[in-house]
Amino acid sequence: MSAPRNPWDRSGRPPARPRAPAPPSPSAPAEVRSAGREVRIHGLNAVRAVHARRPDAIRKLYLSQARVADLKPVLAWCAAHRVGYRIVEDGDLQKLAASQHHEGVVADVLREPMPGxxxxxxxxxxxxxxxxxxxxxxxxxxxxxxxxxxxxxxxxxxxxxxxxxxxxxxxxxxxxxxxxxxxxxxxxxxxxxxxxxxxxxxxxxxxxxxxxxxxxxxxxxxxxxxxxxxxxxxxxxxxxxxxxxxxxxxxxxxxxxxxxxxxxxxxxxxxxxxxx
The missing domain is CATH 3.40.1280.10 (SPOUT methyltransferase, trefoil knot domain)
Structure with missing residues (x-):
């Protein structure tokens, strides 16, 4: 099953997003990235839950080819809203998540503000x-x-x-x-x-x-x-x-x-x- 059209260009650079902060380097360790406004999460239900409740928080998505069908609604939303995603190999997902238990998907998302x-x-x-x-x-x-x-x-x-x-x-x-x-x-x-x-x-x-x-x-x-x-x-x-x-x-x-x-x-x- 093919994925929705990816808004990334052939160079792999995401389109301009004037309102979004510059994202940390994708190669940065997850624990370092999580100290800022973004956190890198992984796991199928974790990513689905963010998409269901606050899709605007999604800043970037990485997934395996095997997860395309499972995440089709998320990919369609990303394509419609010019949020970049990449289909990558399992080894890349392990590095991105800093874990073998990534379940085929990794996402960079904005943290939710914590009220007093x-x-x-x-x-x-x-x-x-x-x-x-x-x-x-x-x-x-x-x-x-x-x-x-x-x-x-x-x-x-x-x-x-x-x-x-x-x-x-x-x-x-x-x-x-x-x-x-x-x-x-x-x-x-x-x-x-x-x-x-x-x-x-x-x-x-x-x-x-x-x-x-x-x-x-x-x-x-x-x-x-x-x-x-x-x-x-x-x-x-x-x-x-x-x-x-x-x-x-x-x-x-x-x-x-x-x-x-x-x-x-x-x-x-x-x-x-x-x-x-």
Whole structure:
């Protein structure tokens, strides 16, 4: 199956785009590129999700010949809007994605602006709401898995501390399977100010502990709740846990010490959703 007409000329140079910033070099490592306004993502569902929700964010697309049929609507949009794309070999995709798990497509997309916590709260609809505060989570695969679970359970936002470096990367977007487009990221202010703002909006904060907390399946859970999740290795900061309104744990057999943060997040989200 042939692709829609590619707007690139024979030299491989894209047409002029007066409103678009000059893109970083395609050969730049993904982690370097992701520090600017653009991020390089990969994965079929990740790219489809960007196209479905905010196609204007797509700046460039690379794909294998085998993905032409799967991405025909995306390619048609690119051709109609003079967004360059290239059909490349698997080795090129591996280099572009800095990963073997590119699923046949890589895209350079604009990052979505990250609102502050008060702006997010002001726009939040009334009624039951669930959010996740990530306190020190850093692994992009865990982050992607959390985004996927958050999208599945209808989480209102992922809240990130003011100095956190965590952001959507190519690996996180692929693991999220489209969830990175479904759940907004919100930048917190200082911890005390953010807690005050969340409580003023009717939220309770739940520290999630490996042990020592209330059984999350047995205790009532507030209709507006923020789960505060700790880092992969160290767990939750104890001072932050003490400042939360409740502390919950996931009971288990004891055969292993705990679930990893992504698996634990999915269980906790399901526990809250079950009450609704």
């Amino acid at each position: 916590v008060q702006a997010w709260l002001d726009a939040l609809p009334e009624g039951p709401q669930l959010a996740i505060w990530l306190d020190g989570v850093g692994n992009p695969h865990n982050f992607g898995a959390i985004l996927r679970s958050a999208a599945h359970f209808g989480v209102a936002a992922i809240l990130l501390p003011e100095h956190a470096r965590l952001d959507v990367t190519g690996a996180a977007a692929r693991v999220a399977e489209g969830g990175a487009e479904a759940v907004p990221l919100v930048r917190l202010d200082s911890t005390p100010a953010s807690m005050d703002a969340l409580r003023a909006a009717g939220f309770s904060l739940a520290a999630t502990l490996v042990d020592g907390g209330d059984d999350v399946f047995a205790r009532p859970l507030p209709r507006r709740l923020v789960y505060v999740m700790g880092a992969e290795g160290e767990g939750m900061d104890r001072t932050l846990a003490a400042d939360c309104d409740l502390r919950v744990s996931i009971p288990g057999s004891g055969a292993v010490e705990s679930l990893n943060v992504a698996a634990a997040t999915a269980v906790l989200l399901a526990a809250w959703r079950n009450r609704r």
